[in-house]
Amino acid sequence: MAYIEVQQATRQFKNGEQVTVANRDISFEVDQGAVVVILGPSGAGKSTLLNILGGMDSPTSGRVLVDGVDIAQFNSRQLTTYRRQAVGFVFQFYNLVPNLTARENVELASQITKDARDVDETLALVGLTHRSDNFPAQLSGGEQQRVAIARAVAKNPKLLLCDEPTGALDYQTGKQVLQVIQD
Ligand SMILES: Nc1ncnc2c1ncn2[C@@H]1O[C@H](COP(=O)(O)OP(=O)(O)OP(=O)(O)O)[C@@H](O)[C@H]1O
Ligand SMILES: [Mg+2]
Incomplete structure (x- = not known):
C-alpha cells in the first residue's frame, strides 16, 4: 500500500x-x-x-x-495530533520564532514529539552548530531556512513537506538548501 x-x-x-x-x-x-x-x-x-x-x-x-x-x-483535534506527530513543514519565508535562538527554535519542535532527534545533532546536520545561539534576525536567509529545515527534521516526521523552500533565496544558496533537504 x-x-x-x-x-x-x-x-x-x-x-x-x-x-x-x-x-x-x-x-x-x-x-x-x-x-x-x-x-x-x-x-x-x-x-x-x-x-x-x-x-x-x-x-x-x-x-x-x-x-x-x-x-x-x-476533526481539528485529530489534525493537531497528526501535525504534531507525522509532519515536518518548511515554509517559503521560514516562519521561525523571532525571540528564540536557532537552537531554541529546533527544541520547540523536538519537545512536542515522542521520537525526536537530538537537537544539536540536527543543527550539525544542516551545518549550523556555530550559529546555534543566534537569533533569526542575526542569520542570513539561507541560514534561517536551514534552521527551519532542522526544526522540521528534528521531529523525525514521517512526512516532510516543503513549500517553495528556496523561493526567497538566491540560486547558489537555494541549491545548498535543496541538498540539505535531500540529505
Ligand atoms: N484561503 C483561501 N481563500 C480563498 N482562495 C484561496 C485560499 N487559498 C488559496 N486560494 C486560491 O486557490 C488558488 C490556488 O492557490 P494556491 O496558493 O494553492 O496556489 P499555488 O500553486 O501555491 O500558487 P503560488 O505558486 O503562487 O504559491 C488560487 O486561485 C488562490 O487564490
Ligand atoms: Mg504556493
Whole structure:
C-alpha cells in the first residue's frame, strides 16, 4: 500500500458569490521513501495541496489516506495530533520564532514529539552548530531556512513537506538548501 493515497480530492474556497476551485478532483499515490516535486504555475493549487497533506486544511470532498487513515475526515483535534506527530513543514519565508535562538527554535519542535532527534545533532546536520545561539534576525536567509529545515527534521516526521523552500533565496544558496533537504 502507498504511504499517501489521494482520491478525487477537491478543495474549493467560497468568498460570497465567488467560488475558487484550488484543487479539482486530484488523485495520486506516493510510496514510502519517495521524494516528490510538485510543479505548476502560480495559483495552480500547490500550496493548497501541501496544506491539506500537512493537516493545516481539509479538502471539500474526496479522500486523503496517509498510512491508511483518511485525514480528510479528521476533526481539528485529530489534525493537531497528526501535525504534531507525522509532519515536518518548511515554509517559503521560514516562519521561525523571532525571540528564540536557532537552537531554541529546533527544541520547540523536538519537545512536542515522542521520537525526536537530538537537537544539536540536527543543527550539525544542516551545518549550523556555530550559529546555534543566534537569533533569526542575526542569520542570513539561507541560514534561517536551514534552521527551519532542522526544526522540521528534528521531529523525525514521517512526512516532510516543503513549500517553495528556496523561493526567497538566491540560486547558489537555494541549491545548498535543496541538498540539505535531500540529505
Ligand atoms: N484561503 C483561501 N481563500 C480563498 N482562495 C484561496 C485560499 N487559498 C488559496 N486560494 C486560491 O486557490 C488558488 C490556488 O492557490 P494556491 O496558493 O494553492 O496556489 P499555488 O500553486 O501555491 O500558487 P503560488 O505558486 O503562487 O504559491 C488560487 O486561485 C488562490 O487564490
Ligand atoms: Mg504556493
